[in-house]
Amino acid sequence: MMLPETLREIIIKSGFIKQEDFDGAVKSARELGKNLTDILIYRGLISEDVLGQLVAEYYKVPYISLSKKVITVDLLRLIPEEAATTFRILPFSKTEDTVSLAMENPLDLEAREFVKRKTGMKIDIYYVTAPDFTAALGQYKKNIQDAFTKIIEENVEKSIGKSGDAVTLGADIPVIKILDTILEYAVAERASDIHFEIMEDSYLIRFRIDGVLRDILSLPIAIHPAIVARIKILSLLKIDEHRIPQDGRFKFKIKENYIALRVSILPGFYGENIVLRILPESTRPLALEELGLIGHNLNFVKQNIRKPHGMILVTGPTGSGKTTTLYSILNILNTTEVKICTVEDPVEYGIKRVNQIQINPAAGLTFAAGLRSLLRHDPDIIMVGEIRDKETAEMAIHSSLTGHLVLSTLHTNDAASTIPRFLDMGAEGFLVASTINLVIAQRLVRKLCTSCIETYKPSEEQLSYLKNFLEDSELTHNFYRGKGCAECGNKGYKGRVGIYEVLEINESMRDLIIKRVSAEDIYKEAVAHGMIPLLRDGMDKALGGITTIEEVLRVVRE
Incomplete structure (x- = not known):
């Protein structure tokens, strides 16, 4: 959220922040997609209390700090947690007929009306900063x-x-x-x-x-x-x-x-x-951007999922979010103009308008058998939960050659290793080269808790170690960590996001696949054509304050 011009003027005129520091924070907020007030506080450009008072002055309401307030159970019962989180509001005091309400956005009329209907009481509005509110939700x-x-x-x-x-x-x-x-x-x-x-x-x-x-x-x-x-x-x-x-x-x-x-x-x-x-069951599929796909990686995925046929493979270890990525892609493709069929083990989430089949090996319903049967149901798009053997690999290739878009997963450590893995299962090189459009390798890293994120300066020993993974110019950047708070269970992390390596198969890559070159050669060719390595995508997210370098190294080296 960017600040209105009048509020910017109030903050600058206060004398607490220099113009150049303010402009730098504005730029960072845009690049990181974060709240400007959060950036100002995280960088130590202004204290949370001072900023809160300036913003409250703009809104013409009192400022409240909830950090030392104990909010009683009776008060919390006035507004359910889900509504408090959605509207960013919290009751912190009440009299016989009036409730005092802390709001991140005092101009939110919908939130005000909700509280009036829910409580039947008058409301006194106070401004609360975003970090203070998030911590108080604890x-x-x-x-x-x-x-x-x-x-x-x-x-x-x-x-x-x-x-x-x-x-x-x-x-x-x-x-x-x-x-x-x-x-x-x-x-x-x-x-x-x-x-x-x-x-x-x-x-x-x-x-x-x-x-x-x-x-x-x-x-x-x-x-x-x-x-x-x-x-x-x-x-x-x-x-x-x-x-x-x-x-x-x-x-x-x-x-x-x-x-x-x-x-x-x-x-x-x-x-x-x-x-x-x-x-x-009420979980909605995440948008590709919410998964953590950004920049070139996002563009590669968006371009290739719109192709009418071929294969898109998602790879990574168990628990790396492969199924979530596939479901998000299916959600984008799930329109009235196409028929989508899946073969899964197991079916984790039901998707409207999608014909989902769960395999049952004991009854002879394997991935390959299910895929063979699905082809007789006139599908446009097919998702196969996992390609585990030669028969399933051959059926997936056959499906993509006959005009279907096939989505599936494999267990490999990176995108380049997926090609030799496919060939090792017995698939012909020229068929693999002509059918695979895109390979997405991924891991899940924990996100820094936005309530307790802080910048820090690594020790000389740490900087010496980080030289193995970062450019010299990046060693002077801000480094981020979570100090731990009630909101994240004192872990410093809350939620997860993906880091990705997206390999687009171009003509030069197809020639290499036919020649059955090593994964190392495929990797070098992919990087030369713009592929962002998994570790680099993770480091970019760490330098952007989304996760930590330690967390990226933990999952990439597993």
Whole structure:
């Protein structure tokens, strides 16, 4: 958000910021797509309190700092967290008929009307800075944590010592409350997976948040059979089967939204371990820009997904966001003029107007068999969850040669290695060269928390190490890190974004593929024609304050 001219004049005339420093911050805000007020604060050009008072003066409302205020549960109940986040508003005080409201944008009439309708009270408007507001949102999370701890403690006591068969244990009210609370807390914490791990002396619950596992709580071992039974009941699995792995799925309602959970149960030495993958059904596919595709990479992808036939391959290790990228591309291509069919393992999200098939190898429905059947359904665009073998590779090539656009994934470390991998599966070089249009290699890195991001100067030892990855001119840039706050669970990171390596197959590249050259030769040719290496894209995002250099190196070197 850029500032109105009048507000700029107020800030400049205040004398706190020099004109050249202000202009530099404006340029950075445009380049990074960030709020100008955030840039001014992050660079230390002006204190948050002083800037808040100047902006409040412009809006002609009082300024409020929420950093030291404890907002009560009663106040937070006036406005749901979702609405507070959407409108960027927070109640911090009230009288009998008036609520004091902190707003990032005091001119937002829609937000004002919402609060009046929701509370039936008069409102006093105050201005709050963006970082201060984001940090104050942690009050909602604190209340969730307190409620989570209280419910777990109360119901664990009630459930311990109860006996009965598995069905009885799984239907026990305290056990139901414990599992429901864990699921609700996982969603509130933005977890992608929930791990229930039975050990010799503890029953550990862990969440995977932003790609990293975190210990959440430890339950008494005695409650393990009841939790397992409850999940099996919900997933319609065999309750009395404890010797073999089982997979299932169930839905869970939180407020007005349904959450789908994919269940994997695996027998271990001390008992059955469970992993739940959370699949929010209301999640919309992200735009390519939101995924982290920018500049040349974004242009390459946009140009190639509009081609009527050929193959687009997305590559990377498990958990690198390949399926999310494919779903985003499908969402762009999903118009009334085309028919889209997919073969997946498993189908993670339902897409309207798309014919999605889940493979079932036990019944003979493999990727290759599913792809062969789909070709008789007159598709324009086909997505194959993964190309694992020669038969699937040959079917994918055949599909693209017969006028279809084929999207799929492979497991390789970089874009250039995808070509030799395809050839190693037995595909003919001239067919691979004539069908593959684009290869996208990717990883996911954690994003810096915008509430606690700060600049720092690396030590001489760190700078010496960074010379291996950065140009000399880049070593004088600002470096960013997250110091940790309530909003990000004191991790310094919140959310994830992709880093990419996009290889477009041109004529010179096709000649190399036919000659079956090495991945190294393909890489050199691609860089010569403008491909941005994975590490370079990550470093650009780190220098831009989106992630950190340490995080980029962590995922690229895995």
